[in-house]
Amino acid sequence: MKVAGLDIGTTGCKLMVFDREGNYVDSAYRDYPLKRTGSLREINISAMTEGVFAVLNELTAKYGDIKSIGVTSFGEAFVMTDAEGRPLNGAMIYTDPRGREECGQLVDALGADVIPGITGLAPHEMYSIAKIMWIKNNRPETYAKAKHIFLIADYVVFCLTGRAQIDYSLATRTMAFDIINLKWSEAVFRAAGVDIPLMSEPVPPGTVAGKWKGIDIVSVAHDQVAAACGAGVFDGNTAVDGAGTVQCLTPVYDSLPDIPVMSKNRFCVVPYIIPGKYAAYAFSYTGGALIKWCLDCFGKGQTNESLEKCYKGDGPTGLLVLPHFAGAATPYMDTGSKGAIVGLTTATTASDIYKACMEGVCYEMRLNYDRLRTTGVHFTGINATGGGAKSRIWMQMKADVLDLPITALETSEAGTVGCAMIAGIAAGIFKDINEAAAHMVRRTVTYYPQEAMHERYMEIYDRYKDLYRAVRPLV
Numbered sequence: 001m002k003v004a005g006l007d008i009g010t011t012g013c014k015l016m017v018f019d020r021e022g023n024y025v026d027s028a029y030r031d032y033p034l035k036r037t038g039s040l041r042e043i044n045i046s047a048m049t050e051g052v053f054a055v056l057n058e059l060t061a062k063y064g065d066i067k068s069i070g071v072t073s074f075g076e077a078f079v080m081t082d083a084e085g086r087p088l089n090g091a092m093i094y095t096d097p098r099g100r101e102e103c104g105q106l107v108d109a110l111g112a113d114v115i116p117g118i119t120g121l122a123p124h125e126m127y128s129i130a131k132i133m134w135i136k137n138n139r140p141e142t143y144a145k146a147k148h149i150f151l152i153a154d155y156v157v158f159c160l161t162g163r164a165q166i167d168y169s170l171a172t173r174t175m176a177f178d179i180i181n182l183k184w185s186e187a188v189f190r191a192a193g194v195d196i197p198l199m200s201e202p203v204p205p206g207t208v209a210g211k212w213k214g215i216d217i218v219s220v221a222h223d224q225v226a227a228a229c230g231a232g233v234f235d236g237n238t239a240v241d242g243a244g245t246v247q248c249l250t251p252v253y254d255s256l257p258d259i260p261v262m263s264k265n266r267f268c269v270v271p272y273i274i275p276g277k278y279a280a281y282a283f284s285y286t287g288g289a290l291i292k293w294c295l296d297c298f299g300k301g302q303t304n305e306s307l308e309k310c311y312k313g314d315g316p317t318g319l320l321v322l323p324h325f326a327g328a329a330t331p332y333m334d335t336g337s338k339g340a341i342v343g344l345t346t347a348t349t350a351s352d353i354y355k356a357c358m359e360g361v362c363y364e365m366r367l368n369y370d371r372l373r374t375t376g377v378h379f380t381g382i383n384a385t386g387g388g389a390k391s392r393i394w395m396q397m398k399a400d401v402l403d404l405p406i407t408a409l410e411t412s413e414a415g416t417v418g419c420a421m422i423a424g425i426a427a428g429i430f431k432d433i434n435e436a437a438a439h440m441v442r443r444t445v446t447y448y449p450q451e452a453m454h455e456r457y458m459e460i461y462d463r464y465k466d467l468y469r470a471v472r473p474l475v
Contacts, residue, residue, distance in 0.1 A: 002066045003427055004059065005230075005419025007223060008052060008073035008152055010034060010043060010093055010245075015055040016416045017063055020429050022439030024411075026062065028055040035090060039097050042090035045079045045155070052156055060213055067427040068208070068216035070419030072226040073153035075173030078128045080135065080146035080198075085158055088142050092131050095285065095326060097335065099130030102137065102192075106130065109191040116259050118188060120172060120179040120269030120278075124333050127175030133192050146198060153219065154200040160217045161210030166200040168271040169222040169279070177202065179271055179278075180256070205273050206422045220422045221273060223415045224250055224281055229273050230418030231383040231409060232441035234433060239379040241398065241406060242414070243388025246329075247287025247361050249368060251377045253278045258375060265331040265371040273422070273433065280375070282368035285326040286339070287361050288388050293325060294357045298350040307354040308393045315453060316460045317352050319343040321360030322467050331371050332468065338475040342467065358394050362401040362457075363464040369402055382406045383443070385414035392447075399447040401457045410442035417441070 002025060004017045012031035019025055030051035035042045060066055077091040092098055103125040106115065115123050125131070128151065136143040150158060151173065154166035171177040176188040182202060189196045205221045220226050224242065228250045231240045235254055242248035253269075254277055262269055267280045286293070291304065299307060325339035341353065382404055388394050389408045399406045411417050421436035430436040 001427065001429065002063055003420050003423040003429060004066055004069045005416040005423060006052070006056070006069055006071045006156070007226070007413065007416040007419060008048070008071070008156060009223070010074050013048070013051050013055055014413065014416055015059055015069075016413060016420060017059055017066065018420045018424075018440065022424070022436070026059060028058045030054045034093070041093045041096040043077055043093060045087040045091055048152075049156070049159060060215065066215050067429070068218055068423040070218045070220040070423035070426070071153050071157055072220045072223045072415050072419045073151070073156070073170070075151065075170060075222045076126055076128050078132065078149055078151050078174075079155055080142060081148045081150065081155070082145060083147040085148065085155070088145055089135060089139065091152065094126040095335070096131070097125065099125040099134045102133035103130035105133070106188070106191055110187065113260070113263070115175065115188070116263035118178050118185050119175050120259065120262070121175045122263045122266045122268075122333065123175070124266075127173060129174050129176040129188060129192050129194065132194050136193065148200070149198040150200060157209045157217055157219055158200070160212040163209040164200040165203045165207060165209050165219055167205045167207065167219045167221050168202055169205065169225040171202045172268070172270045173222055179269060182271065204275070206426055208426055216423075216426060218423050218426045220419045222270065224248055225270060225273060225279055226418035227385060227415040228252065228279055228418070229421060229433065230411070230414035230416070230441070231385050232437045233383055234274060234437070235277070236378055238381050238383055239377070240414070241382045241384040241389070243287055243384060243386035243394070245287065245289045246283055246285055247365060247388075248281055248283040249365055249372070250279055250281055251372060251379055253280065253376070261375050265375070266333040267330055267372065267375065280372070281330070282365070282372055283329045284323055284361060284364045285329050286323050288386065290323050290325055290339075290357050290361060291354070291388070294354050298353055300350065304391065307351050308391065315456045317356045317359060318460065319348070319352065319356035319359070320460070320464055320467050321356045322471055323357070323360040323364050324468070328468065330368055334472070337468065337472055340467070340471045355393070358397055359460070362398050363461050365398070366401050366461055367465060380404065383409055385409045385412060387412050395447045399449045400453040401461070403449045403454050405446050405448050407446040408444045410444050
């Protein structure tokens with residue numbers, strides 16, 4: 001018997017298969033285009049669906065004993081469909097600016113403090129409900145035809161099983177879900193003028209939706225929650241460093257945190273895999289994306305590893321990089337902010353800039369960590385996943401800047417692993433999340449903070465804390 005995890009991202013989807021002992025067996029990946037028109041950003045739903053079915057068909061043809069498949073996806077983006085699930089619109093992703101005016105209308109109608117108290121989210125146009133309002137206001141014929149409004153994972157689950165259900169954490173990314181009562185918020189939908197029956201039914205993480213080719217299809221979670229699960233983080237003692245395209249620090253709260261304090265810092269509060277617990281996201285839009293940009297622009301055909309080796313210094317570069325190359329995420333949530341590199345001289349090399357970009361991401365996470373500590377977090381260690389976790393230099397840098405031990409995990413695909421873990425529980429292979437983690441969460445090396453290096457980084461960080469306020473008025 002085998003289980004699998006399906007992780008659907010903004011530019012590609014991956015399916016990974018594991019045996020009943022939690023050992024990796026095989027994987028398949030397909031990418032699809034992200035449509036960019038000026039500042040507008042959309043996923044082509046048909047292309048995404050083709051990719052999903054391609055990986056599913058490829059691996060289910062090879063392994064006939066797959067018992068269950070867990071499904072996770074990125075959040076916020078949604079698709080309106082007819083009754084049969086045929087798409088009526090392209091799916092706007094979180095960086096698409098549409099919905100800004102509508103978000104303001106929601107704030108005017110409900111109050112800036114009321115919305116976080118219901119939804120766990122500080123008001124922002126990135127979330128689905130504001131963009132749904134934009135469709136209703138600007139594409140009324142599309143809204144009139146809609147029989148369903150899906151986020152990405154529940155759309156795929158519907159395509160596979162015919163059941164419209166969405167887990168609590170993904171539903172939260174709409175900014176229209178009541179995180180305390182675990183249901184759609186009538187107050188938010190009423191203020192938005194959107195019909196609740198169009199939405200999928202909220203269900204607990206790990207709920208089986210139905211069968212596809214005789215395989216149980218399981219609704220798991222929003223991808224960051226799935227990644228926290230796949231990283232083996234189940235309580236407040238450990239957080240997750242997700243070093244992917246987006247850099248995300250995910251702590252877990254053992255009870256509902258103080259919502260006003262969380263909202264003040266723009267940290268979301270999301271129902272976790274374990275009932276009664278919550279996760280939060282402190283993130284930068286450009287983590288690995290910034291490193292890739294740097295490599296593309298300054299690498300001259302080099303690899304990440306070769307640029308790392310070229311750096312001759314010991315400790316901080318002294319450069320300041322504001323990593324807002326796709327806008328600022330927490331704690332600012334300022335989509336108009338821009339990136340900056342400060343301190344360049346004629347002696348600056350490509351490897352200096354490359355390492356400085358790594359430092360900029362670390363400083364931004366340190367700034368978020370400082371804010372998180374005012375919300376009651378008490379984690380004393382971090383589990384790292386994502387492509388960035390393979391970089392020894394970056395992992396040591398993060399440990400030094402955050403002054404916390406960071407353990408790299410064997411897999412860079414914690415979201416897919418988390419999906420498979422939950423699928424394994426649904427299949428009866430594992431009795432609970434702890435048993436699943438014992439089989440599937442595999443740690444490699446731990447990077448411990450170096451006191452002397454931490455002090456050197458903090459000298460630079462003291463300047464970094466003023467960088468956003470200095471640069472923002474100029475751009």
